[in-house]
Amino acid sequence: MKIFKSIIIALIFIGLIWVDLPESIKTKYKISSQIEFNVFEINFKKDFTTKLGLDLKGGSSLIFEADTGKVKKEDLNDALNSARDVIERRINFFGVTEPQIQTVKTGDKYRLNVDLPGINNYEEAIKLIGQTAQLTFRELPGEKIATNTPIFLQLTKDTGLSGIHILKSTVEFDSQTGKPQVGLKFNQKGTELFASITKRNIGKPVGIFLDNIPLTTPNVQTEIPDGSAVITGNFTTDETKKLVIAINSGALPLPIKLVEQKNIGPSLGEVEVRKSVYAGAVGLIMVLLFMIIYYGRLGFIASLGLLIYGLISLFIFKAIPLVLTLPGVAGFILSIGMAVDSNILIFERIKEEQRKGRSFDIAVRLGFGRAIDAIKDANVTTLTVAFILFNPLNWEFLPQFGMVRGFALTLAIGVGTSLFTGVVITKRLIDMFYKNKI
């Protein structure tokens, strides 16, 4: 039974180290930071990688303010959502991994927070995002192009018909196949243009592009004089809805204005991280040395506990996954300090009991019991503060900006973990190391 327990603990420990190992360290056996397994046909896949925030990794954080003056109140949410989708589509065009786009309401102002980690060419990105969604219709240019290029690349001539000529776009279903499609209704000018485009292109393709991305390139069958068109394709209902929203927002733009941008070059972040990690390591070693010199064997145990604490916290960071920013690192460091505090509190209590003439064994037991109250109260207040700063319900009147929240989250995780390691693990370790001595 005892051996069984030891094996489980050893396995957990190895698991922790395995997950915590930095991705940059290459070993002989290829370590993958991904866990994947199947249970009852449910696929579990978890990626354990450290996610670095913009300030560490470099990238852009942009805040746009939406001009809601021209939009009716009941359409506001739709308009904002479609603006969000449009921006997301444009960013994907840039190939940014894990962009984050949030709509934030503050008072009567609506903002869009766009985070683009790792992007270098922020000037391009800002320009691209700032446009309003544009639907364009294109036809074949007069001269012949090699026929082996894809159709949508051949369609280069702008017909002059665009999103501003669209009255409305709706989700429709094909009466024969039941497939969803996008219905377009043109205004008067658009109807005229569309009629003449279809007339001169019978038998030839006309392409419909959204933000320069081809949606469909159908061949024109007949002239269409009634000012309506459909975009068909292999869309799901959901995709069709999104398209309709995007087209509507292109036609009825919700102007957005850039009010804040923070761009951090990748090199700056790298230097900062390296320096801070180095400094953190030196600080940690000093703390461990201090504990060992001052408290002797107990200090050594506390140091072990602290290392385990570091492993567990890092595991939680990677498992959530939590985006690490500089304030986040600071929160973590503070929580290390508080974790050490729990140990010091306990040790001082133990010493106190020993001074009263109690045997070490009893002193340990009493010391732990006595220290718990202080540890609990102190940590609960810290957790309260972290909770309010993190603003989990995203209340408007509390900070919604990322820096403070990142700090609060790592602090909360750190304090929570330290309650566990500082009390439970240290006790186990003391039991383990002293059992044979008594």
Place this chain on the structure above:
Amino acid sequence: MINFLKYRWLYFLISAVVIGAGLFSITKWGFRYSIDFTGGSNFEYQINKVVEKSKIEKVLDLNKISVVSLKLQDKNILLRTKVLDQNKESLLKKDLEAKLKIKITVLRSETVGPILGKEAINKTLIASILATIGILIYMSFAFKGFNFAFSAVLAMLHDLLVVVGTYSLLGHFFGAEVDTMFVTAVLTTMSFSVHDTIVIFDKIREYHKEQGLIDSETAANQALTETMVRSLNNSMTIVFMLLSLTMMGGSTIRFFIMTLLIGTITGTYSSPFVATPILVWLEKHRNK
């Protein structure tokens, strides 16, 4: 047992001097606000060869850019301006590259509209007030008495004043700017301050319980004697971490870490020397 409370006047004097210096600095020099609060643009460029400052100034002048400050550190240009939009920045960069025959790498470029900062300040204030109320309520329950909670919060306000005041001095002499990171540091100090105070109060509470109604001054002195080593040791470990970060860590977090350092020191100091005397005073007056 050491009679710590005998030197009350000394603690009061130390606090008064530190806070006084801070308040003096706040009224005389105020704060340096970062663009987070005032709005504006910050640029940090790295260039491939050293150029004269006056040449850069000339190009800025030609582009009609309202410069707030310009610093040149070796091959790094630190430029702060009034709000500069994207197009203007691109033009300026190209112009600098062409006229000075240099190559610019953008290390950092930030533009903040003026409204956002004020909002952030207001929100953080509300959050702090809520956090304070939370602490008051929790401590009143945990310690079964309002006096404990009240003195802990007063000590917290003391630390807040110390940190804010010293930061104004740091701003005046070393150019530290008030930004969202500073706000975070102040909030940390506040939670650390209470954290530290609770440990001592826990001891005092224990003596009350164990030895019946001994007068609170004796209980307090006894508690201080017993917890002094722990307070110092604990702060020492945090100070180790922060000191190494201040001296070797990245430059963007230097003032942030320094603020945390000051916060830790005053947070440790205020627990025995501010919170405890106030508590004893309050308890005495209640008993009369």
